[in-house]
Amino acid sequence: MKVFTTTLGEIGNQLSLRLDSKYRETWDNEKGDPIKKTSLNKIKVADLINRLPIKRVKKGELEDECNLLSISETEAKYGRLVNSIQPVTSVGSDKTILNEAEIIVSKLVMSKGYIFTNEESSTDLIGSTELIPYKKRKKDIDLTFIRHLLLLDDYLKYYSGLETGKTPSQKRVNPIDFLQLLVPNVPYDIQKEIGTKIRKLENEMDELKKEIQNRNKIINEILATEFNIDFQEVLDIKKPTTYKKDLLSINNSFDLRFSYKFNAQKYKKLLSKIAQHKVSPLKDFINEPIRLGSSISPSDYDDDNGEAIYISMSSIKNWTLDKDGSRRVSEEYFEKNKVANSIKKGDIIIARSGEGTIGKVALIEDDIDAIFADFTMRVRISNSHNPKYFYYYFCSDLFQLIVEKEKKGLGNNTNFFPNQLKRFPIIQVSLNQQNEIVKKIEEKLEKVRQAEMALVSKKLEIDNLIRKAIV
Incomplete structure (x- = not known):
């Protein structure tokens, strides 16, 4: 059993009342600040984005076709909305309306990196009731840059410390805590410059993904x-x-x-x-x-x-x-x-x-x-x-x-x-035929492996661009 000592003053200074050891150790030690080494001033996530009111559609047939954001079929720690939606005319459970959202955050298993941004202004969006819609507080914020900033491993580790829930697949981060986290206040011109570079890299990644087939x-x-x-x-x-x-x-x-x-x-x-x-x-x-x-x-x-x-x-x-x-x-x-x-x-x-x-x-x-x-x-x-x-x-x-x-x-x-x-x-085939079949399979799998390695390289390049901006 892990024990952590805190004070009533530390607990009372927060908007959410949490007493569990992992949460208190994370918050009391780090003070809501995952990024320590930076020369920039810090602001809260709440200074960048504003939580929107929750509106729902009931399960069953929909009046009009909608674009469904499905977390289970989405690549974690990527969050490009245009690659994560599919048209539907009915839903099997209640869904949250995400039409006005510019940033969408899953409070469920948030530490895996389910944060999305709607750069393409996709409409008729709906998604799981675990998804929370947000909007930019001001115009001079680059959505792509902010998305990747919030998906840095430093933040994912921090989300893990804030989670509550009995089973790994049901752990959630309270939006109140998320909005209180500190982020480096990167000037808009730098955000925009890096966001443009990232969008170019993401387009290249989309092309690479076409080469990746299920093995x-x-x-x-x-x-x-x-x-x-x-x-x-x-x-x-x-x-x-x-x-x-x-x-x-x-x-x-x-x-x-x-x-x-x-x-x-x-x-x-x-x-x-x-x-x-x-x-x-x-x-x-x-x-x-x-x-x-x-x-x-x-x-x-x-x-x-x-x-x-x-x-x-x-x-x-x-x-x-x-x-x-x-x-x-x-x-x-x-x-x-x-x-x-x-x-x-x-x-x-x-x-x-x-x-x-x-x-x-x-x-x-x-x-x-x-x-x-x-x-x-x-x-x-x-x-x-x-x-x-x-x-x-x-x-x-x-x-x-x-x-x-x-x-x-x-x-x-x-x-x-x-x-x-x-x-x-x-x-049953001859040994020569066995060898030939193996060769054909491995040649195709190697092409997939090369594309996967190129994807990893581009993701690392994106990560480095963000980190250089917040030094």
Whole structure:
């Protein structure tokens, strides 16, 4: 438990009455001033922008088409409104009217950087009731400059200290506290000059984003071409349908199950598309049986001194192994489990449980000391095949939809197991063809990576422009 000492005088000097330790430490130590090193005078955010009255539209059909600002589909810490809205004619919940807003701030998870500016004067705007609309107090304020100033990491860290709420996804910053924060008073001519440069960089970033495709979409497209499969028909499997099946057919199946996805005809359509090619079960391509990982107790972790990592389901992020984000285990635990549950280069780790994680895979690309968890499975492809081909195949919907079909359980507690996975059908191609498919996928993914790196570079350039202005 963290304890922080404050005074009633400090608490009483604020417009919002907050007693929690993290908040008091942030506010009492920093005095609402995230930027310390600057030669400029400070003013409050409230001196720049004014909060507008809240007006709402009710859920249901809208009288006219509106532009919806959707936080969940928006890139955090960017806030370019023109890239964040979509036209809608109905809404599933009450929305805030944002028509007059020039600056829009999400009080929910504000520390992630959901601050938007309406440089393009977009109209008919609506958004979540978590969004607060603001307007400039005076004309000589450059919206682009102010947006990026308020999105500096210094401010995001400060918003985190001001948040209140029980769960990470529901933490909010009170607008009263936000408006009391101090910002460097940058002259308008400098704001305007830097704002112009940033808008040029943002236009270049928009062009770069056109080159960035979802990695699994790239994999699907290349496999679709190689295997002459209409992937749109494959993806249509995800659409809801109804069907009838007789009990005799269910009785004759390998696994006596009544679940919709396991028995649905549309999954047979997927299997028939795969079966147009030479197909073998996964067990024909592996060196040794598919293994479940090792369980662990809290006393087995050693994040301070441990060298070996523990690969849990949370270690699989963006279809790769997040080594830095994985916990460390003690030397004793590693030595005890390394014979049965260690990994080596070329292994594929598959999450076997939980909605949102089930079926996600990571390829082990280096020889590292690690133990994989009991809610993951290790697939060790034989030396006569390219493990990267299988990794990319596992990432594709040819594999992921079969996971959807085969998984068992209710709600978030779904699972699939080695005895199911070993029967998954794999399109069999020669080693040369495997290598060629891998080469095509990685060439496209490298282009995406280059575009992503260029985006990071331009974001850093924007950050540097703002920081130079407030020195």
